Amino acid sequence: MKDFLIYLLISTAYLVVKSTLFSTVPLPDITIIVAFYVAYTRPSIQGVILCFVIGYIEDVLGGGMLGSASFSLVSVFIAVYLLSRKMHFTTPAIRAGTAAALALLKGVILYLLISSVNENIYFSFRIFVEAVITGAFAPAVINLFDRLGSIQEDRVFER
């Protein structure tokens, strides 16, 4: 449970920083990486709820269609959960590729949802850019999450 709260805090901090300091710069989508990581390493009901809550916070903070980001993050969770039965995301290359594909999936889902409001919107080039950036940063971020997890495990062990 504590793990999930930490990921929730990390995601919220990322969303706040993104909306203030880096609003116009394409950043790696940490929320996607969190969903990917949680679905792969900690597939549980708390994980699904975490993805939903992070998405909801993203919508509330960002002023997006309420439910759109939570839908896309829960979809990402489901995709990774099902994929993880068939393959292992162990190498940095696979992690990077999967994270990029998931960021693209999130972009496509958001595009389709917003298309229901306005059918004339463009499929933003930024979706591809952010997918590539997310993919490029994913192995390093996942590595950090792994270390964070091992630190916590050590603390539990020490107790």
Add this chain to the structure above:
Amino acid sequence: MNSFAKRHRIIIIAMLLALFSLHLALTDTKVAERGFVLKRVFSITVNPVQNAITVMYRGAAGAVNNYVSLVGVQKENESYRDALIKLQEENYRLKEEVNLSGRLKRLLGYKQSVPFETTSAAILAYNMDRLTKTAVINKGSADGMRKDMSVITPEGVVGRTIRVTGRTSTVLLNTDPRSNIEAIVMRTRVRGIVEGNGSDGLILKYVRELDDVKAGDLVVTSGFSGLFPKGLVIGEVTEIRKGTDNFFNHITVTPRVDLKRLEDVLVVKNAGLPTGLEAGARD
């Protein structure tokens, strides 16, 4: 049956949450105010953090500008360096003050020149994420903000408020795909609807192929919806293509306001009637 549900409980719950999210997204209408509690919580917790980060960032950016270029100057020039630092610091500060004063002066001049009541606000945060384009301003219901108030600058229309909390409001920028503004082409008075294209541009919809619209034409608010005052500049027609339906043109409009560089805006408090008329009506 029970074991099936137990075995696949994660997927079942994920599907249920996905469906619930989809329901929220597809019914995110203006009728019901959703996520009120969370928005309230954020207005008390996260928004002040956003505000603090923005203020600190601006302060730090000023400090970095002042000192970074002077790192590594020789020791013997220290006295000159100190003087230079002081002068530069003062220079930057004065420039920033002149800049701020100019911006506020322009905003104030514009505020006094328009025939409707406005209030100024500063932008705290942006969301230029993929397809969503919004901004957070430092005025909320405590300052008299309401939903669907138009947000403008002397250059033109910025957007409208979509969510209002105690101290902050979220502004739906023109370029957001959910934004739609009733507009007219200034030169020929042709009517249409301006919508965001999800990128940095706008689309003028429902203009027939036989209507007289040219590249370079200014598009302004029509004032018909009562949301935006009449005659505010939205943007300039930059491209006209034949629509796929062979009836309406596909017209691209470039916004007049550079939404990425905005710092201060005006919020129109009563777009329907000019202040003078309203006062007259009250009398």
